[in-house]
Amino acid sequence: MSFRHSLIFAGLLLILFLAMYTWNRSTGVLDDFATNIGLELTGIVINPVRQLQSSISTAWNNYIDLVHVQEENTRLVNRIHELEAQLLAHNEDMAELRRLRELLKLPVDVSWTPIGARILAGKLGPNSQLSTFTINRGYTNGAAPGTPIVTHKGLLGRVLRAAPHTATAMLLTDPMSRIAIFTQKTRTPGILTGGGPNNPLEALYMDRATKASPGEILVTSGLDGKYPKGIPVARIISVEPSNYTEFMTIYAEPLVDLSHIEEVLLLEPTGIVRPPEPADPQPAFVGPSLPSLLKKGGSSGSGSTGRAAGM
Amino acid sequence: MAVMQNILWWLAFLCLGIVLQLYVPGLDALIVGIVLVTQERDYKTMVWLVPMIILLQEGMGNQYFGASVLHVATFFALYRIALSLSLSSKMAFAFLLSLSMGGARILFDYFFATLQNIPYSMQHMVFDGLLEAAYLLVAWSLLTRLRRGLVHDEKKKES
Numbered sequence: 001m002s003f004r005h006s007l008i009f010a011g012l013l014l015i016l017f018l019a020m021y022t023w024n025r026s027t028g029v030l031d032d033f034a035t036n037i038g039l040e041l042t043g044i045v046i047n048p049v050r051q052l053q054s055s056i057s058t059a060w061n062n063y064i065d066l067v068h069v070q071e072e073n074t075r076l077v078n079r080i081h082e083l084e085a086q087l088l089a090h091n092e093d094m095a096e097l098r099r100l101r102e103l104l105k106l107p108v109d110v111s112w113t114p115i116g117a118r119i120l121a122g123k124l125g126p127n128s129q130l131s132t133f134t135i136n137r138g139y140t141n142g143a144a145p146g147t148p149i150v151t152h153k154g155l156l157g158r159v160l161r162a163a164p165h166t167a168t169a170m171l172l173t174d175p176m177s178r179i180a181i182f183t184q185k186t187r188t189p190g191i192l193t194g195g196g197p198n199n200p201l202e203a204l205y206m207d208r209a210t211k212a213s214p215g216e217i218l219v220t221s222g223l224d225g226k227y228p229k230g231i232p233v234a235r236i237i238s239v240e241p242s243n244y245t246e247f248m249t250i251y252a253e254p255l256v257d258l259s260h261i262e263e264v265l266l267l268e269p270t271g272i273v274r275p276p277e278p279a280d281p282q283p284a285f286v287g288p289s290l291p292s293l294l295k296k297g298g299s300s301g302s303g304s305t306g307r308a309a310g311m
Numbered sequence: 312m313a314v315m316q317n318i319l320w321w322l323a324f325l326c327l328g329i330v331l332q333l334y335v336p337g338l339d340a341l342i343v344g345i346v347l348v349t350q351e352r353d354y355k356t357m358v359w360l361v362p363m364i365i366l367l368q369e370g371m372g373n374q375y376f377g378a379s380v381l382h383v384a385t386f387f388a389l390y391r392i393a394l395s396l397s398l399s400s401k402m403a404f405a406f407l408l409s410l411s412m413g414g415a416r417i418l419f420d421y422f423f424a425t426l427q428n429i430p431y432s433m434q435h436m437v438f439d440g441l442l443e444a445a446y447l448l449v450a451w452s453l454l455t456r457l458r459r460g461l462v463h464d465e466k467k468k469e470s
Contacts, residue, residue: 013384021377030369030376038370045329123336126416126439127372127379129429134371160373168373175430196430 035161035168040138043166046120047136085152088232088255092184092219112228112267115142117149119261120166131174131197132160135167137266143167146226148267154232154255155179155220156264172233172254173197180224181233184217186210192218192233192252201234203250210248212239218252228267317353320461321360324454329367337439341368342412343450345383347458349390378423385415405451413444 024030061070121134137143139162147159149169157177160170170177173194181203182189188210190203203218216236222229234252242249321344328340341364348357361383368379389411398404417440424431 010388017377017381017384020380021375024376034366034369034376036370038366038368040370041367042329042371045326046333049330049333121333125332125368125371126337126339126382126420126443127368127374127423128337129420129424129431130373132373163370168371170373196432 031161035163037163039134039161039166039168040163042124043120043134043136043138043163046134047166050118050120050136081152088154088217091217092230092232111270111272112148113270114150114265115268117143117264117266119264130160130176131171131194132168133171135159135169135264135266136165138163138165138167140164142266142268143169144268147269148227148231150231150265150267151256151261151263153257154234155227156256156258156261158226159266171258173199173201173258178224179227179233180221181218182221183210183212183236184219184232186212186216188212189221189223190218190250195251200237200251200253203236203252204247206248206250208241208246208248210239212236212248212250214238217255316461317356320458321356325363325367329371332371335442337435337442338446339368339382339416339443340446340450342382342386342443343447343454345386346390346408346447346451347454349387350455351458374423374429375427378419382415382419385419386412389415405448409444409448409451412447413440413442416440416443 020030062074115137117135117137119133120136123132124134135143135149139145143159143162145159145162145167149156149158155172157169157171157174159167161168171194172179172192173196175194175196177192177194179192180189181192183206188207190206192201192203194201206212214236217232218234218236220227220229220231220233232255234254236250236252238249238251240249324344325341328344331340332338344364345357345361348354348360365379365383369376372378389408393404393408393411396407398407417436420436420439421431421433423429424436
């Protein structure tokens with residue numbers, strides 16, 4: 001084959017490749033195929049390795065290296081995690097209580113179910129330019145694309161791609177991540193975006209009039225429809241007016257320690273719509289009095305309505 | 312028996328490659344398999360191994376499908392070019408090809424990050440490219456010797 005023919009052949013292949021790439025980008029067929037096979041097989045290989053690693057690690061920590069002290073420590077660390085989770089939930093309750101004044105406690109949100117999952121791997125392979133991690137659940141057992149992922153400390157990210165029993169999830173620190181948030185105390189809305197590994201998160205479009213201050217917690221607002229409302233996400237580290245925009249420049253750090261996570265919770269949508277807040281009582285009827293015949297019928301009708309309401 | 316042993320060898324290679332990628336983030340540990348089957352001219356294995364490696368890498372990654380296809384196609388092109396240079400030393404051939412694959416890796420990472428509008432770090436890309444070149448050089452040499460010792464001797468015995 002001459003040089004000229006080789007060039008033409010290479011050009012044709014490149015055109016074919018770009019056509020395939022464009023077609024796949026609009027349909028996602030090849031992505032789904034590769035995810036269902038490649039990611040699933042990867043999960044099948046990695047799962048036993050992680051379990052073996054975990055078993056060896058647990059055996060070493062619990063039975064060889066200071067048996068009782070280690071067990072005690074594990075129990076206390078778990079207790080601290082539980083208390084931290086309770087404290088964060090309590091803070092969110094208090095903020096909402098202050099804001100609404102009339103409610104005594106948060107209604108139980110029945111629209112999400114937590115499911116436990118184990119992290120299998122971080123960045124995996126040469127085609128992982130986003131900040132992602134792999135978990136041991138797929139779309140058949142609770143990790144459909146878009147499912148929010150949390151820990152006891154707060155939001156971690158969401159599922160990006162899913163095979164039947166393995167999934168890849170994007171961290172909130174990835175620059176492609178966008179989360180609708182507001183500040184816990186001052187309720188200023190904004191969009192939280194990642195800054196990349198080891199860089200702070202940035203809250204965009206925060207009103208200049210906000211009274212947010214460093215140390216305040218950012219929680220999900222639920223306005224994007226992707227995350228449940230009220231999950232703690234990050235802690236503000238700096239607040240200052242932007243020199244270039246009409247908004248505040250707010251940087252924050254994730255509440256979750258991203259380098260030390262092993263288990264996570266997936267929040268699977270249950271399909272149950274969260275009940276609306278109670279409406280105002282019906283206003284009293286103002287007008288001419290009803291004829292006596294109608295009044296009689298009306299009183300018996302209101303009685304059946306009352307029973308129905310009572311049921 | 313030799314065919315079965317060959318298949319088992321490649322399955323073990325794929326499993327160990329995935330485990331290696333688990334502990335070395337960003338490394339393409341499987342491309343060396345394509346290098347070996349190309350060098351051995353084992354076209355029967357190549358027919359299933361190349362698509363399998365592409366599917367694995369694309370499946371466990373988080374980009375749109377295509378980067379691994381281009382990477383493998385580039386390897387075949389570079390291999391052909393390197394062969395046409397008629398280098399006298401095998402080591403020089405391996406060194407040239409490994410370095411070219413490392414360079415191609417940097418180029419493709421940049422190309423796909425730009426194409427998909429993904430923020431990137433040039434420092435990480437260069438590191439991944441150099442890691443790829445070094446790994447390919449070492450793994451190629453080690454696996455060639457290992458295969459000569461395990462699989463090829465078995466074939467000789469049977470023949």
